[in-house]
Amino acid sequence: MNKTGFFFLITILVTGWIFSSVSDKDKPKDLQVLSFETINETKTYMKTVAKGLGVKCIFCHNLDDFSLDTDHKKIARNMMKMTKTLNEDYFSWKDARQIECWTCHQGEKEPPEKK
Amino acid sequence: MKTRLFWIIITLLVFQIAVAVPRFSLENGASCNLCHVNPTGGGMRNDYGTTIFALDELPRITMESEPWDGVINEHLKIGGEFRIQSLIHENAAGDIATPIFPMQADLTTLVTPTDNFSIYGNIRLSGGILNEFWAMVSGLPNESWVRVGRILPDYGLKLDDHTAFIRGGNIRQTHGLTAEGLFFAPTLLPTGIEAGTKIGNGIRLTGGISNAFVRGVEPSYGFSESISDKAFSLKVTRLKSYFEFVHTMNAISLIRESNVTVAGISGGISLNRITWHYEFDRVENGIQDTTISHAMYQELSYSPAQGLTLIGRYEFFDPDLDYASEAIQRIVAGVEVFPRYGLQYIFQVRVTRTDNIPGGQPTPEFLCQLHYWF
Numbered sequence: 001m002n003k004t005g006f007f008f009l010i011t012i013l014v015t016g017w018i019f020s021s022v023s024d025k026d027k028p029k030d031l032q033v034l035s036f037e038t039i040n041e042t043k044t045y046m047k048t049v050a051k052g053l054g055v056k057c058i059f060c061h062n063l064d065d066f067s068l069d070t071d072h073k074k075i076a077r078n079m080m081k082m083t084k085t086l087n088e089d090y091f092s093w094k095d096a097r098q099i100e101c102w103t104c105h106q107g108e109k110e111p112p113e114k115k
Numbered sequence: 116m117k118t119r120l121f122w123i124i125i126t127l128l129v130f131q132i133a134v135a136v137p138r139f140s141l142e143n144g145a146s147c148n149l150c151h152v153n154p155t156g157g158g159m160r161n162d163y164g165t166t167i168f169a170l171d172e173l174p175r176i177t178m179e180s181e182p183w184d185g186v187i188n189e190h191l192k193i194g195g196e197f198r199i200q201s202l203i204h205e206n207a208a209g210d211i212a213t214p215i216f217p218m219q220a221d222l223t224t225l226v227t228p229t230d231n232f233s234i235y236g237n238i239r240l241s242g243g244i245l246n247e248f249w250a251m252v253s254g255l256p257n258e259s260w261v262r263v264g265r266i267l268p269d270y271g272l273k274l275d276d277h278t279a280f281i282r283g284g285n286i287r288q289t290h291g292l293t294a295e296g297l298f299f300a301p302t303l304l305p306t307g308i309e310a311g312t313k314i315g316n317g318i319r320l321t322g323g324i325s326n327a328f329v330r331g332v333e334p335s336y337g338f339s340e341s342i343s344d345k346a347f348s349l350k351v352t353r354l355k356s357y358f359e360f361v362h363t364m365n366a367i368s369l370i371r372e373s374n375v376t377v378a379g380i381s382g383g384i385s386l387n388r389i390t391w392h393y394e395f396d397r398v399e400n401g402i403q404d405t406t407i408s409h410a411m412y413q414e415l416s417y418s419p420a421q422g423l424t425l426i427g428r429y430e431f432f433d434p435d436l437d438y439a440s441e442a443i444q445r446i447v448a449g450v451e452v453f454p455r456y457g458l459q460y461i462f463q464v465r466v467t468r469t470d471n472i473p474g475g476q477p478t479p480e481f482l483c484q485l486h487y488w489f
Contacts, residue, residue, distance in 0.1 A: 039162075047171065056172050059359070063145035064317070 029067035033080045049076070052101025053109055137274055138416055138424075139168070141385045141392055144354060144362035146319060147273070152225055154253070154260050154311055155269040155321060158237060159185075159194040159223045160488075169488075174453045175422030182456055185489055194223040196488045203481040217241065218484065219301075230254060235264075247304050259312040265304040268328075268348040269311075269321040270368040271381045271394045272412065277301045280432035280445070281379075281394045281412045290469045290477055292441055294402050294434040297377075297410055298329050305346065317354040323347075329372045329401055346372035352382075360387045375400045379410075388418045406435040422453040426463075433470075442470040449482075459486040 028034075028042040036042045050056060057063065060072040079101070087098045104111040140147050140156065147156025150164030160169060165184040171177050185194045198219040206212040220240040227233045231254035237247040249264025267273070277283045277300060284296010307325025314320055325346045352366040365382035376399040383392025391414065398408040411431040418424045426449045433442040449463035461484040467477045 043162075043166065047167070050171070057167060058143055058145075063143050063149050064354070 033077050033084070049101050052103075052107065053105050054107040055109060059109075137272060138385075138390050138392065138414075139173075141362055141364050141383050141390055143168075144356040144385070146352070146354060152233070152235060154251070154262075155267075155309075156273045157267075157275070158196070158247070159192070159225055159235070165489075170456050173422060174455045174458070175420070176455045178456055183489070190227050192225045192227075194225070194489060196221045196223070196486075198484055198486045200482065200484040203483075205478040246302065255312075257313045259310065261308070261310040263308045265306050266309050266323065266325065267299065267304050268307070268323055268325060268346065268370065269309065269350045270299070270348060270370055270377070271350075271366070271379050271396065272392065274412075279412060280430045280443070281396055281410045284432060285443075290443060290467060292432075292434055292443055292469070294408070294432075295443055296432060297396060297398065297408075298401070304328075307346070309348075319352045319354075320350070321352075322349045327372050329370065329375050329377065344373050346370055361385070364392075374404065377401065390414075390416045390418075402434055408435060409433045424451045425449075426451060440470045444468045444470075457487055457489050460484070461486065 026038050026040075028036060028039050031042070034042065034045065036045065046057070050059075053059070057066075060070060060076055062068040062070060083099060083101070087096075091098060106112055137156070139150065143149060148154045148161075150160050150168050151157060152159045152161050162184070166181050170181060184192075186192045196219055198217070199215065200218040201213060201215045203211065203213050221237050222240060223235070223237045225233060225235050232250070232252055234250045235248060236245055238244065239246050245265075247265050247267065249262045249266050251260055251262035253260040255261070271281055274282055278285060278296070280296045281299075282297060283300030284294065286296075286300060289295055305325040305328035307323050309321060309323030309325075311319060311321040325348070327340055327344050327346050329346060348368070348370045350366055350368040352364065354362070354364050356362045362385045363382065364384075366380065368377075368379045368381065370377040377396065378398075379394055379396035381392070381394035383390060385391075392412075393414075394410070394412040396408075396410040398406075398410070400406060401408050409431070410433075412428070413430075414426060414428040416424050416426045426447070428445075428447040428449075430445040430447070431442065432444075435441065444467070446466045446468075447463050449461060451462075452460045454460065461482065463482040465480040465482060467480070469476065
């Protein structure tokens, strides 16, 4: 193989490697409670959380770096653990409706109190 | 004495204001690249800008399902920006003119062969001009990036209204001044290289070198320019948030091109539903040698509900402080409505006042704009 062919082959191999690399851009960072594999899955879930509390992303997240912890984010993690536990331990019968943020919060930052 | 006083005021302002852009960035306490592919803002929106901000947080009526966001595949995305505008005003003959014209019709393409390498191109459909294109390497340490191509240098507030005096000013509907705005017109952008990085807490730095553009867009692609003729730009921006609902942004911008110096401060503060942003600029030799120009922009906005914003604006421009008198002011009152995803209506009343220009004061103008994007 001459030099031209060699460099051409290297170019093809490198290009193929670049395009076939698993993209870290698609993976969410620092998920401690959620088990999503992609940012899209995380985003879809986050939208239900935002609607459940009637808030925007900025309520919990540092918009310059979504993976950074904030006070609300830490609270949200506990809430997610609680929701997961309740669904697994108490709403586990067949076709049981799963609870989510909206169930208690009803679109408010704090669950409305009713007497 | 006046020059010294001006720089003293700028220095005091810089060190008193807690340590970027149009309203959305300020309201969210985040830089432009939260929503835009372009790291200095404007143009094509990224995934967050399209599927979260424009879909859920901006419009009056939100949609349950996500519309097509222009993504062809993981390496190719297209976008578009269209504006139709009517400017009802009194023309030189004293008649009421109601021109309706396509103010913008752009198609944008983003190619990302790899995560950290992207190629961006914007075509103006009227004329088929590729007015903005660049190749960018991003994902470098400290969120740094470098790009080359036809780029609008990062300076001041990148408003979407090119008629603002701090942008291109009055291009067609002029009032007799030697110039009625700065030189950031939406025409062919100069060719150059630009880089940006994040330093410290909430501080971003951008800088670039391009062919000369202040006194005329890139004559002959800069073939006859020496390095000293090029335009050097620098901008330092600090974003700072307090509590959960107070966001501030302050920036210093500089451009040096041959003997032309452009310096400005910009920024603002957002408190819940109320946002104020500003820009002050001083230009030496921008129009011709020995001229000193000043431009100012102040905007106060209030959003009583999602998708609805009331805006009050004051602008000032004096092309040459050394002339006996020649200045222009504009007061704008308007409403912006985002009824649904990808749609914006703008209604404005614009009152212009000129300083000692023959022919009397201009009559108010009424602007209506329909803006659609994807």
